[in-house]
Amino acid sequence: MFSARRIAGAAAVLAGLGVTASGAVAVAQDGASRPTAARTASFRPATDVTAASASISGRDRVYTADQTSNTVTVIDPSTNRTLGTIALGAQRLGATLSPQYTDNVGVHGLAFSPDHKRLAVVSVTSDTVDIIDTATNKVLSATDVGRAAHEGAFTANGKQFWVADRGRDTVTVVDAVNGGVLGTVKVGAGPSKVVLSPDGKLAYINHISEPEITVVDVASQKVVDHITGLGDTFSSDEAISPDGRELWAAHKRAGKTSVVDLVHRKVTAVLTTGPDTNHPNFANTKAGSFAYLTVGGLDETLVYRRTADGTPKLVTRIHEHGHAPHGVWSSADGSRVYVGMEKSDAVDVIDTARNKVVDTIGVGQEPQALVYVSGAAPAGSAANLGRQGLDGSTRNVPTTLPDGTAGETMRSGNRGRALEATVRPVSGLDMIQLQARGLQPTTTYQAYSVDAEGNRIPVVSFTTDANGNAAQVLAFADFTGRSVSLESKGRATQQTLARAAAATAAMHPGSDSSVEAADLLYCDCC
Numbered sequence: 001m002f003s004a005r006r007i008a009g010a011a012a013v014l015a016g017l018g019v020t021a022s023g024a025v026a027v028a029q030d031g032a033s034r035p036t037a038a039r040t041a042s043f044r045p046a047t048d049v050t051a052a053s054a055s056i057s058g059r060d061r062v063y064t065a066d067q068t069s070n071t072v073t074v075i076d077p078s079t080n081r082t083l084g085t086i087a088l089g090a091q092r093l094g095a096t097l098s099p100q101y102t103d104n105v106g107v108h109g110l111a112f113s114p115d116h117k118r119l120a121v122v123s124v125t126s127d128t129v130d131i132i133d134t135a136t137n138k139v140l141s142a143t144d145v146g147r148a149a150h151e152g153a154f155t156a157n158g159k160q161f162w163v164a165d166r167g168r169d170t171v172t173v174v175d176a177v178n179g180g181v182l183g184t185v186k187v188g189a190g191p192s193k194v195v196l197s198p199d200g201k202l203a204y205i206n207h208i209s210e211p212e213i214t215v216v217d218v219a220s221q222k223v224v225d226h227i228t229g230l231g232d233t234f235s236s237d238e239a240i241s242p243d244g245r246e247l248w249a250a251h252k253r254a255g256k257t258s259v260v261d262l263v264h265r266k267v268t269a270v271l272t273t274g275p276d277t278n279h280p281n282f283a284n285t286k287a288g289s290f291a292y293l294t295v296g297g298l299d300e301t302l303v304y305r306r307t308a309d310g311t312p313k314l315v316t317r318i319h320e321h322g323h324a325p326h327g328v329w330s331s332a333d334g335s336r337v338y339v340g341m342e343k344s345d346a347v348d349v350i351d352t353a354r355n356k357v358v359d360t361i362g363v364g365q366e367p368q369a370l371v372y373v374s375g376a377a378p379a380g381s382a383a384n385l386g387r388q389g390l391d392g393s394t395r396n397v398p399t400t401l402p403d404g405t406a407g408e409t410m411r412s413g414n415r416g417r418a419l420e421a422t423v424r425p426v427s428g429l430d431m432i433q434l435q436a437r438g439l440q441p442t443t444t445y446q447a448y449s450v451d452a453e454g455n456r457i458p459v460v461s462f463t464t465d466a467n468g469n470a471a472q473v474l475a476f477a478d479f480t481g482r483s484v485s486l487e488s489k490g491r492a493t494q495q496t497l498a499r500a501a502a503a504t505a506a507m508h509p510g511s512d513s514s515v516e517a518a519d520l521l522y523c524d525c526c
Contacts, residue, residue, distance in 0.1 A: 056331050058379035061134065062372050063119060064327065064340050064347060065107045066364030068092045068426060069389025072107065072121055073363035074137065074382070077331060077338070077372065080349055080359045084385025086137050088121060088130055091365070091389070093427040093476055104128050104142075109151040109193075110327075110369040113158040116376050118176065120161045122149050129163055129174050134376040137384040141179025145172040151193035151237065151369065155218060156200025164191035166208055173221070185221045187214045193237055197262070198244040204262075206235035206249045213238075213247060213260060231256040231270035239280045241289070246310065248280035248291060253469070257293060261310045268310030274298045275418070275437055276324070279369075282306075283330035283337055285352045290315065292337050292350075294325035297418065297437065301325050301339055301348075303355055321360045322346045323396050323422070327370030340367035343422040343433070345394045364389030365424055394424040400485040402445070407486070421447075421484040430479040432459055436486075439468040442497060444489040447473075449481030456485065463492045 062075040070089035075082050089103035090096050096105050109122030118140070119132040127149050131140045146165025154161050154176060161174040162185075170184040171194055190209030196202065196218065203216040211233045215225035232251035240247050240262070247260040255277050259269040275297025283290050291304040291312060299320050304312035322341025325348070330337050337350040341360075345367065349359040377383075399407030399419040407419030417438035423430050434447055444463045448456035460475035 054374070055333050056336065057375075059375045059377060060331070060373065061376040062329070062338050062347065062370065063110055064363045064367035065110045065121060065369045066345075066366055066389050067106055067108050067124075067368050068365035068424065068431065069392075070096075070104055070107045070123070071364040071389040072110070072119070072132070073367065073389070074385055075338075075347065075361055075363070077336065077349075080361050082361055082363060082390065083382040085364050085388050085390060086132065086139075086384070087386055087388040088123065088139070089126070091426045092431065093429060095427075104130065108368045109149075109163070110371045111151070111153050111161070112371055112373045112376070113154045113176065114156060115158055116373050118154075118158070119371075119373070119376075120152060120154065120163075120174075120176065122152060122163055124148055124150055124166075127165075129161060129172075131161070131174075131176055131179065134373060135378060135381065135383075137377075141175075143174050143179050143181060145174060145181065146170050146184065150191075153194045153196045153203070155196065162194045162196075162203060164194050164205055166190055166192055171203070171205060171216070183221070185216060185223075187216060187223060188212070188226075192235055195238055195240045195247070197240065198242065204238070204240060204247055206238040208234045208236065211235075213249065215265070225265060227260055227265050227267070229267040230258040230260075231267075232258075237279045239282060241282050241291075241306070242284060243289075246306065248293070250277045250280055250293065252277055252296075253467075253471075255295075255297070259310055259312060269312065271304075271312070273302060274300070275416075278326050279328045281328045281330060281337075283334045283352055285334040287353075290352070292328050292330070292339075294328050294339060296324040296326060296342065299323055299325065301328065301337070301350065316355050318350060318355055318357065320348050321357050322348055324420075326368055329370050329372040331372055332374040338370055338372060340370040342366055342368065343394070343396055343420070345389075345392065345424065362390065365392055365394065365426070392425045394422065397421045397423055397481070398483040400450075400483065401439075402486050402488045419484070419486055423479050426476070429476045432475040432477060432479055432484075434460070434462070434470065434473040434475075434484070436462075436464060436470040436473070437468070439464050439470075439486075440488065440491075441466050441468045442492045443468070444492050446487045446489055447475075448485045448487065449477075449479055450483045450485050451481050457481065459484070461489065463497075 058078040064073040071085035104123040104126045106125030108124040111120045121130045129143045147167030149163045150166045152163030161176040173182045190207045191205045205214040211230045213227040232254035234253045235249040236252040238249040249258045257271045257273045261268045274295040278294040280293045289306045293302045301318040303315040322344030324343035325339045326342040327340040339348045347361045348357045351358045401407045420435045422433040446461045447459045462473040
């Protein structure tokens with residue numbers, strides 16, 4: 001079901017940022033935290049009052065949002081068995097291109113209600129939020145929300161669902177009981193995700209166009225603060241610790257993670273975590289409180305021990321069994337962490353006592369967000385589930401860069417250059433997904449399918465952004481090759497760059513016109 005790829009060695013040395021006694025930021029080059037004047041002897045976070053502490057049971061469920069198959073995969077974590085999928089739309093090609101198509105496209109974000117009885121599913125392309133009954137797997141309501149809706153959270157009473165509209169400057173407030181839009185909250189350009197404080201009084205929103213965390217009072221729906229000093233402008237995902245004291249914001253493009261002290265509302269560390277840094281999340285285990293952070297470009301999940309001064313210490317790097325780790329969530333008892341493999345259509349199960357992958361579970365196509373929900377359904381129940389997205393055969397094929405070197409991320413000598421190619425069947429064709437990093441900036445490349453005899457067939461051409469990256473390039477064809485090779489066609493023409501700039505302006509209304517060319521020709525899948 002998935003293409004396993006183990007990666008040996010580590011390509012990056014973590015760099016942390018510590019806070020000095022005077023409040024200035026100091027760089028820790030070795031990735032370990034530097035002691036500060038305010039450091040205490042021990043750190044014992046409060047327990048999570050919203051989650052059950054019981055062991056994993058047959059009533060618990062793990063869900064993944066599958067962006068290509070437009071499904072939600074339902075897993076029983078007590079057996080590590082996929083029960084089936086909830087189909088919210090057709091697969092990405094086929095019917096979705098029809099002018100009469102009315103279902104969802106781009107199933108991407110997930111959140112669950114405080115009583116664990118409902119699941120909110122956000123589709124980023126159709127701009128919809130579906131509320132699903134976790135016991136029956138039936139859709140209770142479907143609501144059209146703002147442009148490029150991404151990730152959200154239920155309010156403490158479960159009556160509302162707040163979702164960030166990346167293509168606007170708003171958070172849409174959804175009636176989570178009856179469906180429909182109750183209103184919007186203006187929070188600044190490009191909001192990406194909403195998380196709530198454990199008491200439900202404050203909402204924290206990260207952005208893809210603002211280097212800040214916006215703080216909103218939930219009752220009044222008014223912005224009350226802006227936490228600045230983040231490590232980068234583009235923050236794809238964020239998570240709040242169970243004790244409510246920390247927020248971690250991942251910066252996918254920059255390969256960094258900002259650690260925010262929510263008590264004092266300031267950034268205490270900016271960690272250099274690696275290419276395609278994705279989702280952070282937390283696990284309270286018998287050994288202490290830890291943050292787990294997926295790094296898609298290294299096929300690794302990083303484990304940090306939380307500390308009293310907010311400068312986490314790297315404990316280990318877990319080499320995943322799949323490719324491009326994305327969404328991550330802990331079981332309620334902290335004994336397991338589940339990680340979605342975006343480019344392997346699978347979920348890795350991590351034993352937190354050993355920080356080792358102990359199982360891999362096949363799921364729908366291109367899993368994005370992942371959540372663990374305790375007591376979500378009757379034991380043994382698999383009501384109203386199907387098989388859409390589960391019967392494909394996804395593979396990650398070898399690649400070759402223009403100079404003839406291999407494009408694998410961890411190949412020595414690449415110096416940050418990479419070309420990744422994922423092939424998965426959709427609607428009678430193959431979806432060929434390319435991701436490039438560290439190539440020549442604003443340059444046009446031609447990708448070829450290469451067969452066993454070395455014959456090349458053109459697949460798709462694309463233009464890199466000002467940093468030499470192409471976050472996601474898609475082509476649909478009958479892929480019969482063994483590998484993918486790349487050929488440079490030279491610097492992009494002004495006409496190509498102008499089209500890219502126009503696309504940027506159209507997709508990010510109100511954004512600065514100096515946004516790097518070609519930045520938005522490709523989906524960032526985060």
